[in-house]
Amino acid sequence: MEFVYLSEEGLEKLKKELHQLKYVTRPQITEKVATARDHGDLKENAEYHAAREELSMVETKVQILQDRLARARVVNEEDISVDEISILNVVKVRDLKTKKEFSYTLVSDEEASFKEGKISIASPVGKGLLGKKVGEIAELKVPAGILKYEILSIGLPK
Numbered sequence: 001m002e003f004v005y006l007s008e009e010g011l012e013k014l015k016k017e018l019h020q021l022k023y024v025t026r027p028q029i030t031e032k033v034a035t036a037r038d039h040g041d042l043k044e045n046a047e048y049h050a051a052r053e054e055l056s057m058v059e060t061k062v063q064i065l066q067d068r069l070a071r072a073r074v075v076n077e078e079d080i081s082v083d084e085i086s087i088l089n090v091v092k093v094r095d096l097k098t099k100k101e102f103s104y105t106l107v108s109d110e111e112a113s114f115k116e117g118k119i120s121i122a123s124p125v126g127k128g129l130l131g132k133k134v135g136e137i138a139e140l141k142v143p144a145g146i147l148k149y150e151i152l153s154i155g156l157p158k
Contacts, residue, residue, distance in 0.1 A: 003073045005087050010111040011074055018065040029055045082154045085129045087121050093149040
C-alpha cells in the first residue's frame, strides 16, 4: 500500500470534500434521480440518465477520497528536516539561466497548487529537488528541456 503524505491542512481539506460529497451533493443528486424517475418511461428519460450518470461520478469520487484518506499519513513539522529537501519543505531556488529566484513548497499530488507555490513531489521539478541540499545544483528534466536550479535555502512551512 502506497501512503499519501499530507499536511494537517491537506487532510482536513480532503475530509471536508468527502463530507460535502456524502452528505450534501449525493443526497441532492439522489433526489434528482428520484424526481426524474417519476417522470415516466426510463428508456427515453434523458433527465433520469443524466442524473444517474452524475450520481455515478459522485460515487466514484467518494470512493477515491475514502481510499486516499485510508492511506493518508500526516507529516508533522517535527518530522521535517531542513538538511535536505523533502516533502513539506519550503525551498528557495535560483534558475541559473535566467537568474530568477523561486520559492516552492513541496507537497503531495493532492495538495499541489501552482497558484499557491505548492508543487507535487511527483512532478518533474519536485522529483528533481528531493534530497538536494543548500548550495547544490539540481538538474531538472522538464518537458521544455533541462532546468538548472541552485538550492538557496530549505525551510519549514509557515
